[in-house]
Amino acid sequence: MRIGIVCPYTWDVPGGVQAHIRDLAEALIEDGHHVSVISPAAENASLPPYVTSAGRAVPVPFNGSVARLSFGFLSANRVRRWVREGGFDVLHVHEPAIPSLGLLACWVARGPIVATFHASYENSRSLSVTASVLMSALEKITGRIAVSDAARKTLVEFMGGDAVLIPNGVTVSRYTEGEPLPGWDGGEVIGFLGRMDEPRKGLPVLLEAFTLLAAERPGLRLLIAGPGDAKEVLEKVPAAFHDRVGLLGMVSEEDKVRAYHTVDVFCAPNLGGESFGIVLTEAMSAGAAILASDIPAFRKVLGEGQAGALFTTGDASSLAREAAALLDDPVRRAKLSDEARQAVWKYDWSTVARDVLRVYETVAASTAGVEEDDTP
Amino acid sequence: MTTTLILVVGVIVVLTAVYISWRAGRLDRLHIRLELARESLDAALVRRTAVCLELAGSRLLDPATSLVLAAAAHEARTAGPEEREHAESDLSRTLRAVVDQERFHDRLADTRTGPDLLEELGAAVAKVLYSRRFYNNAVGVTRTAQRRWLARTLRLAGHTEYPDFFEIDDAPPQALAAE
Numbered sequence: 001m002r003i004g005i006v007c008p009y010t011w012d013v014p015g016g017v018q019a020h021i022r023d024l025a026e027a028l029i030e031d032g033h034h035v036s037v038i039s040p041a042a043e044n045a046s047l048p049p050y051v052t053s054a055g056r057a058v059p060v061p062f063n064g065s066v067a068r069l070s071f072g073f074l075s076a077n078r079v080r081r082w083v084r085e086g087g088f089d090v091l092h093v094h095e096p097a098i099p100s101l102g103l104l105a106c107w108v109a110r111g112p113i114v115a116t117f118h119a120s121y122e123n124s125r126s127l128s129v130t131a132s133v134l135m136s137a138l139e140k141i142t143g144r145i146a147v148s149d150a151a152r153k154t155l156v157e158f159m160g161g162d163a164v165l166i167p168n169g170v171t172v173s174r175y176t177e178g179e180p181l182p183g184w185d186g187g188e189v190i191g192f193l194g195r196m197d198e199p200r201k202g203l204p205v206l207l208e209a210f211t212l213l214a215a216e217r218p219g220l221r222l223l224i225a226g227p228g229d230a231k232e233v234l235e236k237v238p239a240a241f242h243d244r245v246g247l248l249g250m251v252s253e254e255d256k257v258r259a260y261h262t263v264d265v266f267c268a269p270n271l272g273g274e275s276f277g278i279v280l281t282e283a284m285s286a287g288a289a290i291l292a293s294d295i296p297a298f299r300k301v302l303g304e305g306q307a308g309a310l311f312t313t314g315d316a317s318s319l320a321r322e323a324a325a326l327l328d329d330p331v332r333r334a335k336l337s338d339e340a341r342q343a344v345w346k347y348d349w350s351t352v353a354r355d356v357l358r359v360y361e362t363v364a365a366s367t368a369g370v371e372e373d374d375t376p
Numbered sequence: 377m378t379t380t381l382i383l384v385v386g387v388i389v390v391l392t393a394v395y396i397s398w399r400a401g402r403l404d405r406l407h408i409r410l411e412l413a414r415e416s417l418d419a420a421l422v423r424r425t426a427v428c429l430e431l432a433g434s435r436l437l438d439p440a441t442s443l444v445l446a447a448a449a450h451e452a453r454t455a456g457p458e459e460r461e462h463a464e465s466d467l468s469r470t471l472r473a474v475v476d477q478e479r480f481h482d483r484l485a486d487t488r489t490g491p492d493l494l495e496e497l498g499a500a501v502a503k504v505l506y507s508r509r510f511y512n513n514a515v516g517v518t519r520t521a522q523r524r525w526l527a528r529t530l531r532l533a534g535h536t537e538y539p540d541f542f543e544i545d546d547a548p549p550q551a552l553a554a555e
Binding site: 059063071074075099100134137 | 439440466470477478
């Protein structure tokens with residue numbers, strides 16, 4: 001099959017959607033399909049051969065945080081040309097309700113279009129208000145996929161209709177082995193991975209909990225990997241504990257794997273909005289002992305606490321209490337780790353790509369493929 | 377002797393009363409000016425939001441740009457008093473990202489309704505800038521007047537609240553900025 005995939009976010013910035021598309025594309029290529037991805041990218045970014053750049057994305061405030069998005073006539077024209085020259089059997093857009101390339105692709109193409117919805121919103125007033133703007137472009141989507149129940153619920157609530165549920169994949173084998181990072185042995189380490197400056201990722205809750213714990217546990221250290229302003233993070237921790245907070249900044253894929261193998265407890269303190277938590281399945285593949293906020297998506301992935309401990313979302317004292325209990329109980333950590341390694345297999349990309357391909361075949365069966373839509 | 381004293385005291389009392397009433401009158405005028413400035417700032421912000429929503433719904437833009445703009449305008453329109461400055465600043469940033477796209481201006485200028493909307497948007501953006509300056513000037517003067525010893529001691533401001541500056545990022549898009 002000739003498959004065109006549209007990525008809404010900058011390719012060379014790490015993120016759940018980008019990683020999803022990369023792994024899906026590679027699993028499909030592995031399976032013998034022709035795949036082309038179009039994505040926003042920095043001018044000097046080195047892209048894999050299957051990715052076409054749609055130019056730089058622009059930072060704008062959207063949905064409560066600043067997002068880098070690709071919009072405007074120039075971007076639309078680049079997508080149009082890519083569609084015209086691609087000759088795809090099926091077009092697969094991601095996050096078409098986000099004002100970026102996915103939405104533009106729905107606008108400029110017609111034919112079998114599959115869309116994957118990643119995000120879920122508790123309260124998306126702007127989505128419902130702007131639904132009319134979206135509608136004419138989104139009506140062209142033939143098959144809809146949601147990556148989680150939460151994402152599906154959002155979709156049904158704001159756009160009606162239904163979607164098939166195909167959870168996010170993880171390339172389990174990429175994470176199973178890893179050397180702990182140097183300089184972190186001895187003592188206890190709690191780890192966090194994700195953007196430091198995005199409130200929804202919940203880092204402030206973890207920092208507050210760490211401050212509570214650090215006084216009682218002199219051997220405890222905090223490992224934070226992800227882009228953001230280091231000063232802003234350290235401001236939230238008393239100066240006495242600064243040397244026990246390790247800020248790695250943005251890390252390479254390889255160091256990310258090693259980070260999962262370094263920590264004693266991996267913490268995902270997200271406040272919501274996270275539809276799936278790709279970091280959770282990565283940490284599970286690495287066999288980390290996980291402590292996550294009890295948002296619905298995380299409860300589900302962690303089997304209601306079987307494959308990772310849960311704490312009350314947004315509650316630093318609950319986090320501190322659960323973390324202390326885990327750090328004191330190596331037997332329970334080992335058990336959670338084993339359970340996580342088992343549970344994560346159902347999210348492996350080999351399983352997921354097969355399901356996605358079935359969706360492609362369903363929508364592409366009776367059509368002549370994707371073409372440019374030149375009606376205004 | 378006593379008559380002169382009474383006369384002098386009387387003159388002082390009258391002069392003080394005249395002075396106090398003059399100060400109170402001035403404060404009152406400042407409060408009225410502040411209120412008017414606030415109203416005109418509100419009107420300018422509402423008008424800017426309305427133009428943004430109209431542009432977003434105009435089908436002159438690609439759907440992604442429409443959505444970015446509509447979402448920001450909607451946030452600004454529905455923000456409570458606490459989040460208002462934040463939401464209006466976000467709308468300014470969004471407008472810059474939207475209007476300063478390459479060839480945005482030319483593209484809209486080529487359409488039937490585009491030039492009018494651009495004109496209206498330019499006016500709305502400028503009026504937010506102006507009315508906010510004027511409002512903040514009024515706040516500054518009123519605050520100084522309210523803080524004066526006499527005004528505080530005699531509570532000349534009555535129940536009027538100590539006014540707050542309205543601080544937002546209102547830098548206009550380059551394509552709309554006045555030279």
